Every structure is written in structure tokens, then in C-alpha cells.
Amino acid sequence: MKMEDMSLLGLDNTKLEALAQDIYSDLVEDSCLGLCFEVHRAVKQGYFFLDDTDQESMKDFEIVDQPGVDIFGQVYNQWKNKECVCPNCNRSIAASRFAPHLEKCLGMGRNSSRIANRRIASSNNVNNKSESDQEDNDDVNDNDWSYGSEKKAKKRKSDKNPNSPRRSKSLKHKNGELSNSVNADPYKYNYNTGINYETLGPDELRSLLTTQCGVISEHTKKMCTRSSLPDADTMVESDCYDASDGQVLMSRLQWDGSSDISPSDSASSKASTNNSDSKKPKKKKTSLGLNSTGGGGGSGSGGGSTGGGGGSGGGSSSQSSLVGLANRKKKPKLPVPPAPSIYDNLN
Amino acid sequence: MSKDSKMRATINQKLTEMGERERLKELLRAKLTECGWRDQLKANCKDVIKEKGLEHVTVEDLVVEITPKGRVLVPDSVKKELLQRIRAFLAQHAT
Numbered sequence: 001m002k003m004e005d006m007s008l009l010g011l012d013n014t015k016l017e018a019l020a021q022d023i024y025s026d027l028v029e030d031s032c033l034g035l036c037f038e039v040h041r042a043v044k045q046g047y048f049f050l051d052d053t054d055q056e057s058m059k060d061f062e063i064v065d066q067p068g069v070d071i072f073g074q075v076y077n078q079w080k081n082k083e084c085v086c087p088n089c090n091r092s093i094a095a096s097r098f099a100p101h102l103e104k105c106l107g108m109g110r111n112s113s114r115i116a117n118r119r120i121a122s123s124n125n126v127n128n129k130s131e132s133d134q135e136d137n138d139d140v141n142d143n144d145w146s147y148g149s150e151k152k153a154k155k156r157k158s159d160k161n162p163n164s165p166r167r168s169k170s171l172k173h174k175n176g177e178l179s180n181s182v183n184a185d186p187y188k189y190n191y192n193t194g195i196n197y198e199t200l201g202p203d204e205l206r207s208l209l210t211t212q213c214g215v216i217s218e219h220t221k222k223m224c225t226r227s228s229l230p231d232a233d234t235m236v237e238s239d240c241y242d243a244s245d246g247q248v249l250m251s252r253l254q255w256d257g258s259s260d261i262s263p264s265d266s267a268s269s270k271a272s273t274n275n276s277d278s279k280k281p282k283k284k285k286t287s288l289g290l291n292s293t294g295g296g297g298g299s300g301s302g303g304g305s306t307g308g309g310g311g312s313g314g315g316s317s318s319q320s321s322l323v324g325l326a327n328r329k330k331k332p333k334l335p336v337p338p339a340p341s342i343y344d345n346l347n
Numbered sequence: 348m349s350k351d352s353k354m355r356a357t358i359n360q361k362l363t364e365m366g367e368r369e370r371l372k373e374l375l376r377a378k379l380t381e382c383g384w385r386d387q388l389k390a391n392c393k394d395v396i397k398e399k400g401l402e403h404v405t406v407e408d409l410v411v412e413i414t415p416k417g418r419v420l421v422p423d424s425v426k427k428e429l430l431q432r433i434r435a436f437l438a439q440h441a442t
Contacts, residue, residue: 016441019355020433023362025418027375027429032417034376035385036409039392043404048396 354441361440371432378425388417 042048053061064073079095086093088105103109107117197205197214208214213226362368379385395412396404 015351016434016437019358020430020437022355023359023371023433024426024429027368027371028418028421029414030372031376031379032388032414033410035388035417036392036406036413039389039396040404040406040409043396043401049393 358437358441362436365440367436371429374432375425375429378428379421382422382425384417384420384422384425387420388413391416 039048063071065071066073069075082095083092084095084098085091086098086101086105088102093101100109104112106112107114197216200208211227213224215224216222217224391413392409395409399408
């Protein structure tokens with residue numbers, strides 16, 4: 001039983017509790033004494049008050065709680081209303097904008113487009129030696145704190161690329177010029193922006209399209225100057241062309257590309273089928289020069305005729321139209337439709 | 348009662364020998380520092396020193412002034428936790 005246990009133990013709960021309390025208070029008193037000794041030693045050694053600030057300094061750095069002023073007592077927009085007069089342009093500038101304004105005004109900062117101004121100035125004036133010297137110094141300032149900048153500055157002008165697009169821009173604004181159309185690069189784009197198949201006569205068109213691709217890009221409105229390379233597939237088919245097809249193609253070239261594509265187209269295609277049925281296929285290589293270059297020329301013409309409608313789509317489909325036309329010859333039973341198919345896509 | 352006092356002495360001895368006393372002391376010190384009791388009492392010490400004069404203050408002065416305040420200022424949570432640990436020890440080791 002509990003009582004027996006307790007008696008055996010010689011202690012009861014109350015006594016245990018009292019004991020616990022005593023132990024606890026002993027511990028607390030130990031802590032207090034420890035603190036007192038510490039403080040007393042600090043006082044006697046002279047470091048007790050060391051971490052405190054004296055009263056005078058305390059007053060200096062007291063927290064300020066006034067309106068319009070921060071806790072340090074500083075005013076926020078103290079310099080807002082003040083204006084300075086620029087020595088260069090004699091304008092009164094707001095204080096906060098004064099430094100950037102000076103940068104631009106004197107042309108001495110990093111973003112002051114000093115070099116651009118210098119170029120303008122030098123192109124206007126006759127080139128004096130003294131002027132160029134001063135400009136070189138400016139260039140030295142331009143590179144932030146580097147001693148090797150002088151060499152770099154002098155090299156700059158010679159670094160202009162003679163082949164850069166900007167330089168050659170003025171040369172290439174020729175509309176329909178054929179002299180520069182024959183290019184070694186097969187994929188180089190002509191800078192002609194205004195080429196219009198409607199304005200060119202049939203002969204010009206013929207000579208143009210026999211040498212180049214002629215597809216007008218939808219995006220850049222430029223004519224592709226790719227020289228037509230002999231393509232094995234198209235070459236075989238091109239042999240099947242005869243004069244009648246050439247005429248048909250020429251008529252297409254002159255055709256305006258109006259919205260009524262299908263009726264006129266079907267008419268022309270019917271005409272071509274009639275022609276093809278009546279005449280036998282001749283394996284000529286001359287006829288209108290649409291032979292070895294027929295692959296390119298024919299597709300070019302197809303592209304040209306669809307130039308009014310949609311050039312980029314026409315480019316690829318014209319090739320297929322060419323093949324379609326050729327197929328028509330080889331297999332007369334094949335129905336006409338491949339030609340109209342281009343225009344179906346456009347529609 | 349002498350039996351009690353004997354018991355007490357034995358327990359105290361055990362407490363010390365087993366190192367529990369030291370552990371409890373450290374625990375209490377840490378807790379009191381954490382809860383700001385120490386800084387509070389230090390401020391009181393400053394007042395006493397200013398009162399008595401920096402040169403002439405004695406340990407006794409401080410003890411007399413500070414200890415009763417110290418006892419009172421111990422937070423209840425700290426007190427409870429410590430008592431709990433002591434009781435546990437007694438329950439375990441009181442024969």
C-alpha cells in the first residue's frame with residue numbers, strides 16, 4: 001500500500017515536494033549569487049559600464065519622431081526644390097537631374113553619344129589635325145580606366161567592314177537589272193524590292209526567268225536570284241516541251257493573276273491540252289530555251305504567274321506543276337488537272 | 348526529523364555525485380538568460396551601484412538587493428520545468 005511504501009521510503013510526497021522546492025531554490029540562489037559576483041567584479045575592474053553610451057551621445061542619436069523628417073532627423077526631399085544653372089547651356093536644371101544633364105551636355109559621360117557627335121562634327125568640318133587629336137583623347141576616356149585603350153581607339157575606324165550590308169545597300173537598288181542577276185551564289189537573294197512581273201515585257205521576262213528562279217518571296221517581297229541548276233528529274237521532263245507549251249507559259253506570264261483564277265486557268269489548261277493532243281511531242285532542246293534550264297525557267301514562270309497571288313507557295317508548287325505538265329505529255333491519258341492544282345492551293 | 352535530514356543529505360549527495368545538480372544548474376542559467384531575467388537583474392544592479400557609488404559597492408550590497416528580486420522574477424515556466432526535473436530525479440533515486 002501506499003502508506004507502507006511511504007513509510008518504508010521514509011519520505012512522503014509532501015516531504016518530497018518540499019525537498020524538491022528546496023533544491024530548486026538552492027539552484028536559483030546559486031544563479032543570483034553568480035550574477036552578483038560577476039557584476040561586482042565588472043564594477044571593480046571597471047568594465048561594467050563600458051558598453052553603455054554616455055548621456056551626451058545618447059542625446060545626439062536619439063530617435064526623431066517628427067513629421068516630415070526621418071528617424072535620424074534628415075529631410076527627404078531637401079534638394080527637390082533647388083535648381084542649378086548649367087554652365088554649358090545656361091539652363092536651370094533640377095538638382096536631382098543635374099548630374100545626368102551635365103553628362104549629356106558636356107559630352108563626357110558613358111552614355112553621352114560623344115562618338116556619334118564627333119563623327120557628325122568631323123564630317124561637317126574640314127579635318128584638322130588638332131581636332132582628331134582631341135577626339136582620340138575622348139576615346140581614351142571612353143574605355144573605363146584602361147591604359148591600352150589608345151591602340152584600340154586608333155584601330156576603330158579601319159575596322160569597318162567593306163562588305164557590311166549597309167555599305168552595299170546603295171548599290172543594289174536597281175529594279176529588274178539583269179547585269180547583276182547572274183550570280184555565282186545559287187542561293188543569294190537579290191536586293192531588288194520592286195520587281196514586278198506585270199511591268200516587264202515578255203522578252204525581258206523570258207531572259208530573266210531562264211537564268212534565275214524568279215520566285216518572289218512573300219516575306220521580303222524580293223525575287224529569288226537563284227540560278228536555275230540542271231535538275232536531273234526536270235531535265236527529262238523538260239525535253240517533252242514544245243512550242244505550244246512555251247506559248248501557254250508565256251500567256252500565263254502576261255496574265256494578271258486576278259482573283260478569278262480557276263476559270264481562266266482551266267481555259268488555259270484546256271488550251272494547252274488541246275495543243276498537246278494535236279501536236280506530237282518533239283524532243284527538242286532549243287524551243288524557247290526551256291530545255292536544260294527548263295526546270296528552273298518553267299518553275300520560274302509558274303512562280304512568276306503566281307507572284308501576284310502568293311509567291312512563296314507558288315515556288316514549291318510550281319515545281320510540281322512543271323512535273324505535272326511533263327507528265328501530261330508522257331501519259332496523255334492523265335487528266336489535265338495538275339496545273340489548276342496550284343491555284344486550288346492559292347484559293 | 349533526523350531521518351528526514353538523513354534522507355535529504357543522501358539525496359543531495361546523490362544529486363551532486365551523479366552530476367545532475369550541475370546539469371540542472373546549467374539548464375536554469377540558460378533558461379534565465381534566454382528569458383531576459385539576467386538583463387533585468389543587471390539593470391537593477393546598475394541602479395544599486397549608482398545608489399551606493401561605484402567605488403564603494405560591495406558584494407554584500409548587491410546580494411542583499413538583488414537576490415530577493417531575482418527569486419521573484421523567475422518566470423513560471425522555468426520554475427515548473429525545473430521542479431519537474433527535480434521530482435523526476437527524486438522519484439527515480441529516492442529509496
